Amino acid sequence: MRKCSLFIFLVYAIGFGQNKQVLYDFAGLPQTLLLNPGAEVENKFHIGLPIFTQISVQGGFTGFSTYDIFADNGIDINDKIKAAVNKYGTAEFVAFNQQLEVLSGGFRLPNNDYLSFGFYEEVDFLAKIPRDMVDLYYEGNTDINRRYSIKKLAARAEMVGVLHVGLSKKINEKWNLGVRAKIYSGVFNINSKSNSGSFYTEEGTHNIYRQHLDNVNFLMQTSGIFFHDGEEIDASYVKSKLLFGGNLGFGVDVGFTHHYSKQWTITGSILDLGFINNSKNVESFIAKGDYKVEGVQLSFDPDNPENYWGDLKDDFDNSTVLDTLYKSYISFRPVKLNGSASYSFGRKYDDCRFLIDRGLYVNKMGFQLFSTVGAVHSYVAGTLFYERWINKYFQAKLTYTADPYSFSNVGLGLSTHIGIVNLFFTADNLLSLNNIYSAKSASFQIGLNFIFKDKN
Template identity: 90%
Template sequence: MRKYSLIIFLLLVFAIGYTQNKQVLYDFAGLPQTLLLNPGAEVENKFHVGMPLFSQVSAQGGFTGFSTYDIFADNGIDINDKIKAAVNKYGTAEFVAFNQQLELLSGGFRLPNNDYLSFGFYEEVDFLAKIPRDMVDLFYEGNTVIDRQYSIKKLAIRAEMVGVLHAGLSKKINEKWNLGIRAKIYSGVFNINSKSNSGSFYTEEGTHNIYRQHLDNVNFLMQTSGVIFHDGEEIDGSYVKSKLLFGGNLGFGVDVGFTHHYSKQWTITGSILDVGFINNSKNVESFIAKGDYQVEGVQLSFDPDNPENYWGDLKDDFDNSTVLDTLYKSYISFRPVKLNGSASYSFGQKYDDCRFFTDRGLYVNKMGFQLFSTVGAVHSYIAGTLFYERWINKYLQAKLTYTADPYSFSNLGFGLSTKIGIFNTYFAADNLLSLQNIYDAKSASFQLGINFIFEDKN
């Protein structure tokens, strides 16, 4: 049972339903956490320390297929009719995703040469499953439609839990350019990876029998590490902690980014995150299935002198036509690469109408466009965001976003960042329109945290 603990855990995660788009937090309010989204972001601090365990807590989840409300609405409609309606509107392939990050340590300080060095450690759980409609139909309806091909071509799964130790440098090159780079050491607790699957199952009218059933050009591979155990290893908190703290499968990654002031009021930023890999070598168990097979049934011979092992013969024939194997060879998994970009226009006065001094930057307002994309072998995702950011007073900054992504075209997000003295707290969330009924949201995300930020008085 113990060896299935992580599988059960993953199934629970699956039920919650991801993206890694932090559109509200990106380039927001000069927060230290923006350096994790763009190592080339500009920060004006002398140094900062994140509140241990609370400098960034974030969770994001989503399912493109249907919402909780679609199924569980208390509206007098039979749940089976609602399930049927949800299945009917299911696309060619929908995806369910979840991402959670917890920053355990965060800090940074300005070097004598004016570069800003930031570092920290965070834990991340990442899950994504792409489920083709064919598999849903096969489970929901069965295989009674003759000649219908049920394909696994779009089936893909990626799940992992990692601890990430990182250090980055943000360097002001000149008045127009700020560049940054961050190095990361990953320690993987577990990893599941299945992609580029192919093959289909179908039933057609037979020649010798009523039906002939086919497994056609099947090629399936699922790699796992840290999921299945045979040596009696205990899966508990101390196990996870030890794996997170460099006792797991190790890897290396890099983030790079920039900020470019195209003109006094126009700014362009961009970053590429998690260009990296993990070498999965511990508790590796991978499953492979490939081949073709067709069967019309069993032809009985009625020969009492030579009784046949029909089922054994069928199994041997299947085994000879296909490859079903378990591999214990280490493998490399690549982290999903994240791309961020933005173009913004700043405007407004340094002193606002209320006669207080905004004390930061030249402009009170900023508006623009952001682009986010994940590029992965399992799944790629793109989102576009329009945003407006404003200093409300010298202590408070707000950002409003509108995002269009595969989940929704009506995603409004909002973020607030306060800083009183050295104490900074921030909160960002999206899908505000769905707050009217959070059960109807196909995705949701939030980030919050507390920092102690010491300004550079020079």
């Protein structure tokens, strides 16, 4: 039961897929370069504490929260399940994303460009579950003529190791551009998208009902899931696959920072324009075709006994294709888009009202947009933010985000620079802290860097 509870907590309560709205463009952290390779950093060089450079966990479910089902409020759990099913949308999705930045570093080149590099491990899972599937499981198929469609059924899951190197280049006082190249090494991949077809029951001609599989087209591609040559999955297997022994791929990130005016700044980035060639331990499953059946007509002919079930199966096999493929395939990484417009204000003065730093504004506020575009699922999230230097050691960022999970996602980021040590922590869905089980999503990132700045 405890394991079950932990699993449910992880699935429902931790995190959300890939929008790092608090971390984006925050406090000049080296990690912002992973979200926008064109971000401006003022470091001479930096290095992250190995393994602890950044840990990021995100996930969520748009359908309902843990509290909706397991609240200890005297209501029968079956009534709560029924209520959750009743308010289930046309399709809801469950997402989980975890990143562990194993290695991170960067340094300023003689021409003033900033070169950053590193290696991180990422697990990404997203499944889109149509209401038709939930209703079929929960109620059955007694609704005559209703079509239970798999059109919105889609899923992707993968574990990859990513080696990356990027360059942030200051073009002039207004523009800063950046690009990052990535080599992916996939441990496993599951992909199912563009499915179609439906199952339905209608009144029959010869029998009471006629049942249909209508224009079914289902494909699930996998790599690194099924093994035939006795390979064992253990820590060394995962490590070897993460470190370029897996299915290899390539991708790029591009980004920019544009100072529209002294106080207005616009940023943007496109991440993971890339693919992985899945060629190892590939096994894909295909099901397609049409089939209708009214039942079995018994002939009562003892001289010619019939193999009714065998004939039915042959008829089904002739009308449909159920096959397993072992052909390599290309999987595309979900592309992430980030953008922001911000306004900086509030100069920093000392106690005698002398301007301390001509370039430094204490406050920044603005708007961010995040979108992920993928064959399995796409969505958009919008964020309002306010960022402030609290004192010369601390920076904080407060965010309000509207996304497919909720319209009340408040996040907070804190970053401290003491000497060369930089520690940061970001989290969202803080309004759900008084009852974490009611959150449909949450996320956090934590990390430690050593940042060396130019003495000038």
